[in-house]
Each structure stands twice: as C-alpha cells, then as structure tokens.
Amino acid sequence: MRGHGDDEVDVLICGGGPVGLLTAYCLARFGGVSSYVVEQHERSKQITYGRAAMIAPRTLEMLDQLDLADALGQIGFVVRGQVSYKHGERVESLTAASSNISDTFFDYLLLCRQRYTEEVIRDGYDRYSRRSVHYGARLVDFSVGSRDEEYAVKSAVETKDKGTISVRSKYIIGADGGRSRVRELAGIKFEGEKSNRHWIRIDGVVETNMPEARKGICGIESPSHGSILWACLDHGVTRVGFAMPEQLWEEIGANISREDVTREAQKALQPFTLEFKTVDWWTVYSVGQRLAAKYRKDERVFLAGDAAHTHSSGAAQGMNTGLHDAVNLSWKLAGRINSWLSEEALDTYAAERRPIAQRIIEQDKIISMLTGGEIPEQLKGDSDADAHELLTKTYRKNTSMNTGLGITYPADGLTVVASKTTLSQKIRPGERAPDVLVQRPGLRVPVRLHSITKNRGRFTVMLFCGDLNHTQASCKNFREYLDDPTSFLRYPVDIFQGVTIIAGSNEAGSPDERLGTPSFGDTCYDVDGLAHDRYGIPTSKGAVVVTRPDGTIGTVYGFGSGASLSRYFEGFVAVQKRVGLDSQRTSESVPNSGTGEVDLEREDGSQKNRRVVYETG
The missing domain is CATH 3.50.50.60 (FAD/NAD(P)-binding domain)
Structure with missing residues (x-):
C-alpha cells in the first residue's frame, strides 16, 4: 500500500x-x-x-x-x-x-x-x-x-x-x-581484482611539433611510459594517456599533482615537444x-x-x-x-x-x-x-x-535458429542485422535500411520479397496469413512493425499493385539486389527476417512458415495461456474461454482443422 x-x-x-x-x-x-x-x-x-x-x-x-x-x-x-x-x-x-x-x-x-x-x-x-x-x-x-x-x-x-x-x-x-x-x-x-598498475589521463588544449597531431588517434611507443594514447577530442581538445611508471608512483603516490602528470606527459612524448595551454581534466586511476x-x-x-x-x-x-x-x-x-x-x-x-x-x-x-x-x-x-x-x-x-559489430548472442527464446538453416548463408540469429541501402518508391536517392527500422521498442518483420516474377504467389500467401486471425498480429500488443522490400526498379507503379496485395508496413526497393545479397536471401525465393528492437536478428523463416513464425512470437509475447494442445504445437486465436474449430497452418502452408480448449491466464 x-x-x-x-x-x-x-x-x-x-x-x-x-x-x-x-x-x-x-x-x-x-x-x-x-x-x-x-x-x-x-x-x-x-x-x-x-x-x-x-x-x-x-x-x-x-x-x-x-x-x-x-x-x-x-x-x-x-x-x-x-x-x-x-x-x-x-x-x-x-x-x-x-x-x-x-x-x-x-x-x-x-x-x-x-x-x-x-x-x-x-x-x-x-x-x-x-x-x-x-x-x-x-x-x-x-x-x-x-x-x-x-x-x-x-x-x-x-x-x-x-x-x-x-x-x-x-x-x-x-x-x-x-x-x-x-x-x-x-x-x-x-x-x-585490482592491479598495482596506474594510468594517467589528461585532457586539454596542447601545442606540439608531432606531425599529424590532429589526425585523430596516435599510438606512440615510449621506452619509459609504454604505449601512449593520443586522441583528438571535441572542441579542439586532446587526450594524452599513458601508464604511470612504478617508481614515480612509489615516490609520489596519492600526492601526485597536475604539474606532475603534465611533466610526465612531456617526458612520454619525447622526442616531440608538448605544451598544455589548458588542462580541462586529469586523473590517475588503478587498473x-x-x-x-x-x-x-x-x-x-x-x-x-x-x-x-x-x-x-x-x-x-x-x-x-x-x-x-x-x-x-x-x-x-x-x-x-x-x-x-x-x-x-x-x-x-x-x-x-x-x-x-x-x-x-x-x-x-x-x-x-x-x-x-x-x-x-x-x-x-x-x-x-x-x-x-x-x-x-x-x-x-x-x-x-x-x-561492437561482431557481438553476438546465443540462441534463446528471443533468438531462434529455424530448422531450415539454408534460407541464408550470410546471416544468423543473434548477430547484428546488416545495414544496407534501399530506395523509397519513386525516389532515386538511396536510404539506409536502419534509418527505416528505427528503434521504438518494436520487433521489425522484414519481408524480403525478392523478384516478384518468381515470388509473387508466395508473398501473397504470406500476406494472407498476416491478415488471418491465427497470425501473430492478433496479439493486442504494440510491438510489431513491418517493412516490405522488393527486388527491382522503383521507377513506376505503386507498391500494392506490384505486390498484388497490400504491403506490410512501408515498402522500399532493392534496386540493385545488393540488400538481398548482403542478407544472403535468393531473389528467386525471398524470406522473412525478424529483428529485435536492439537491431539483433531474432529469426529467419521462409514465406511458407507462417505457423512457425507465430510460435516464435508465442514464446515470449505476454498472451493468454493455452492448455489441451497436443505435441504438435501451433498458434491459434484465443478467445476468453470455451472450445472451437480453428484453421491451423502447417509448415508447408496447408490448413488443418483442430479442436482446441482455451483457458485465460
């Protein structure tokens, strides 16, 4: 209370x-x-x-x-x-x-x-x-x-x-x-644990005769102070960092002053000269x-x-x-x-x-x-x-x-490797979703995919539709699945956003007309096919790529795997509990209580009626 x-x-x-x-x-x-x-x-x-x-x-x-x-x-x-x-x-x-x-x-x-x-x-x-x-x-x-x-x-x-x-x-x-x-x-x-090593960091405006001092980062090998960090910061400031010699720490220790650290910085940078015109900040810390x-x-x-x-x-x-x-x-x-x-x-x-x-x-x-x-x-x-x-x-x-580009997460409820691993040889769940260039309808100026899939706490379901001359029927079937009450879109939660990516020209026509069905979310075009290639998705087949809100690939499925995609989201979306399902679990629309006949999608896209029992929780 x-x-x-x-x-x-x-x-x-x-x-x-x-x-x-x-x-x-x-x-x-x-x-x-x-x-x-x-x-x-x-x-x-x-x-x-x-x-x-x-x-x-x-x-x-x-x-x-x-x-x-x-x-x-x-x-x-x-x-x-x-x-x-x-x-x-x-x-x-x-x-x-x-x-x-x-x-x-x-x-x-x-x-x-x-x-x-x-x-x-x-x-x-x-x-x-x-x-x-x-x-x-x-x-x-x-x-x-x-x-x-x-x-x-x-x-x-x-x-x-x-x-x-x-x-x-x-x-x-x-x-x-x-x-x-x-x-x-x-x-x-x-x-x-802490070691007996101590490092010095100094930020300030400096003058030096070292060439390319404002290149960005310099690595300087010092015989007395180890590897020196030289980094150009904002507002014309430079950071100088180095290991503090043990002898100096033993002599001065906690009584070290700004004059001491700037003097050591000048020694570390030799044979180049170094003068601190201003010192904004400095510190000594144990590693x-x-x-x-x-x-x-x-x-x-x-x-x-x-x-x-x-x-x-x-x-x-x-x-x-x-x-x-x-x-x-x-x-x-x-x-x-x-x-x-x-x-x-x-x-x-x-x-x-x-x-x-x-x-x-x-x-x-x-x-x-x-x-x-x-x-x-x-x-x-x-x-x-x-x-x-x-x-x-x-x-x-x-x-x-x-x-940070190579950080990956192991398989868990949010990161699922589908059984059909041949969908892509270039991306895997748990990896960062690649950023690629696509084009909006009509515009010839490329736009980054990451700028379309902003992080608003939602899962992004990306439909890589490929070449519609080969994939239009499967794309249309998947779109029908999304509109069906058995799809994951039935969940009363605001955590899904869609992006439809078509391989080919964006010169003329409307997205819905090209697809033969309403697009899912915003539509963009992979004019040169490089986006499909980077994701490892054949333009002759297409695929569905789900990214988590943090930009990590959650899972990858084919267009005929609607039920599997529903089960993926069912694993962690907070919805009503279900009982009475047999070992071949599927996703279905859940009313408040009772029994009913529902159409369930198989892995191959076919339908099957099953009697199920619902229980709210």
Whole structure:
C-alpha cells in the first residue's frame, strides 16, 4: 500500500551518467514507461569533461536508431585513421583502433567527452519525460516486497532540496558506477581484482611539433611510459594517456599533482615537444577488472554499466558496453512493464549481456599489461615480439568486439535458429542485422535500411520479397496469413512493425499493385539486389527476417512458415495461456474461454482443422 508522501514510478534508476540516462530515455520512448533518475553529483558543479570519450561504430548505429547519433555527430571528433610513432619516426600502427572497420555506414570512431554525450541523451529524455534527472540525490536504502505487489520496491532517497523521500517502484536499476550503492544493498558480489598498475589521463588544449597531431588517434611507443594514447577530442581538445611508471608512483603516490602528470606527459612524448595551454581534466586511476556475480536479483533489481562490470579504458569499452546494456535491458523491461513481453524475455538480459562483459574483461587483462610494457604469460611464446607488437596483434584480433559489430548472442527464446538453416548463408540469429541501402518508391536517392527500422521498442518483420516474377504467389500467401486471425498480429500488443522490400526498379507503379496485395508496413526497393545479397536471401525465393528492437536478428523463416513464425512470437509475447494442445504445437486465436474449430497452418502452408480448449491466464 502506498504510504504518505510516497512517490510512485515504474522504474527507479540510480545513476545519471550515460547508462542511466540512456535507459531512462529508452523506457520513455518505448511505450511511455516512467522513470525517476537520481544522481548524487551536481553535474553543474562537477568537472565532467573527462571520463569516457570513444563511441564505437556499433554503438553509433544503435544511437542512430534511437535518433541520438546526429546530435552527437555535431559535437564529436570523427576518426577514420591514425598514425604511430617510435623514437620520433612514423611506424606501422601500434593499436589499429580505428582501422579495419567495415560493413557499416558508421565506419569511424566518434570521440566525444562524456559531458556532451550526457547532455545529448538527457535532452532526449527531457523531450519524452515529464520528470528530469534529480541531481544531488542519492539512494540510502531499498527493500523488495512480495512478487505480487505492483510497486514492490520501496526506496529511501536522500535529496538536498527535499530531504529524504520515499519512492515506490516496480523495478530498480543500479547504473551508479563501480561503487554502486544498489549492488551493495542488493548483496551482489563484485568479483575480480585490482592491479598495482596506474594510468594517467589528461585532457586539454596542447601545442606540439608531432606531425599529424590532429589526425585523430596516435599510438606512440615510449621506452619509459609504454604505449601512449593520443586522441583528438571535441572542441579542439586532446587526450594524452599513458601508464604511470612504478617508481614515480612509489615516490609520489596519492600526492601526485597536475604539474606532475603534465611533466610526465612531456617526458612520454619525447622526442616531440608538448605544451598544455589548458588542462580541462586529469586523473590517475588503478587498473582492475571486476564483474558482478549477478545482473539481476529478486526479479526487481538490475545492474548495468560500471555497476555490473569495470575494466581499464585500454580498449575504450566501458561506456560502449554500458550503453549496450542499457538498450538491451530497456526494451525488454518496457515490454514487461507494458504487459507485452513475458518474464522469460526479461530473463535474457543477464544471460546475453554478462558473457559479453566477461569476454571484454579477459581481453582487457591482456591489453592493460601490454600497454604498460608487460607481456602476459599466455603471450610469452609468441616468437620474439615485444609488448607493442603484441598489443597491435591483440587489437586487430579483437576488432569485431572492440567495434561492437561482431557481438553476438546465443540462441534463446528471443533468438531462434529455424530448422531450415539454408534460407541464408550470410546471416544468423543473434548477430547484428546488416545495414544496407534501399530506395523509397519513386525516389532515386538511396536510404539506409536502419534509418527505416528505427528503434521504438518494436520487433521489425522484414519481408524480403525478392523478384516478384518468381515470388509473387508466395508473398501473397504470406500476406494472407498476416491478415488471418491465427497470425501473430492478433496479439493486442504494440510491438510489431513491418517493412516490405522488393527486388527491382522503383521507377513506376505503386507498391500494392506490384505486390498484388497490400504491403506490410512501408515498402522500399532493392534496386540493385545488393540488400538481398548482403542478407544472403535468393531473389528467386525471398524470406522473412525478424529483428529485435536492439537491431539483433531474432529469426529467419521462409514465406511458407507462417505457423512457425507465430510460435516464435508465442514464446515470449505476454498472451493468454493455452492448455489441451497436443505435441504438435501451433498458434491459434484465443478467445476468453470455451472450445472451437480453428484453421491451423502447417509448415508447408496447408490448413488443418483442430479442436482446441482455451483457458485465460
């Protein structure tokens, strides 16, 4: 029961950094889920220029589908190349951080300091939400009631302007960093260790005689400071980063000053000169890797971002991984709160995201040692390569992970590999859906498929119709299935959007006339056949590709597999329970109660009548 003065909200989000803000933004965008974001630091007073800066290609794709990438692109520094130096001479790239990026239109890194990233996301959140971020507020305590309570989480929040307030929520999310209060109160272990290695990061406006200093990213091999990071940031600022020599740490330690770190930066950059005209931000931090034992507890408590995983900034994966956490969690949580998705769908958040963090941490352990000039035990048998050469190999080996483009999820209820795996040899469920160029009816200017399939918390059902000279009959049959009361469109939920893609010219005619039936969603044309080719779908057959809201391929079916597609959605869409079905399960329209005859579609497209019993639940 609601207590006097309690505030009720769907989700309490602790942490107003990029991860917490993006989660709140997505929840509001995906069905109007309300959130209350509390952040203990006063952003207007705290120096927040530094911290995370690199936004990877896959993250940019995801932000673009959320209508946030354009604003960030107006601020950040675009990096498509880099240079490396050793003893003042240009050499082969030491990190290859911005090379080998392919299969995306965001084929670059965007360097934008965290303050500006937060501003862009917060502006988006303010457009969707009646409540803005509450700065100067921190979580004091929370408890989780019975699972039958709607607002089962009761929290005490200490604020500077309103005193301590009580908040009731359906869920609570800890996006409050490595020292997460939510994780601490939930009793979730933070497993891992810290090393004795310390890294320095300095942001400022600099002058140097190093060639191509504003190229974007420079890798500099220093005999005294390991591999030096040189990154061009927004507003003419440069970030210089390097490993702090052990001897210096032993001599100065916690008493290190700005003068000390700038002097070390000048030594590290030799033989090039370096002068800091301004210093916006600097930090010294110990390198360590930690992973939360659980991402979810008591059904109502979730962790995301640094609250769930921490590692060095060597591969710039911290914020990127956290933003991926936010997108993955938010669409599932919004679907559950709106009674669109089942509890099992929400369970997949931890199952999908935690293994990704584990992989990043294992990679980071190697990178952090190599950056400081140490060679990990497992790499010591790699011929006579030194730490810098091994660092280059490590980055190149993990390019798909570092860019985010190669992140995949295992098969689960949301990611299903159909039995007919020969439908496509180029894409598989669990992978990122490729972005390709298509054309709208009549327009000769190409448009990206990802810009058509924006992320609004819905599953996108893409009908790759192929060449209609060969596929028109099967496309028409599938369209009839969609209109039938046995199709997945019968579900009273707002989580489906359609796209119809026709191979061929868009010069003349209307989409419906070409198809011989109403199109499903917006229609676009694959004029040169390259979209079908990238998805590995023969234009002589066509196929149905389902992508999840986060842009991950959910499943792929042929046009004759309507019943299978209905069963796919039946696995996680929150609808009435069914009883009395035999082992050959199918999807059918579910009335409130009683019995009835329904037409069921077989795998081959034929029909069969079956007597079924319905029970609401």
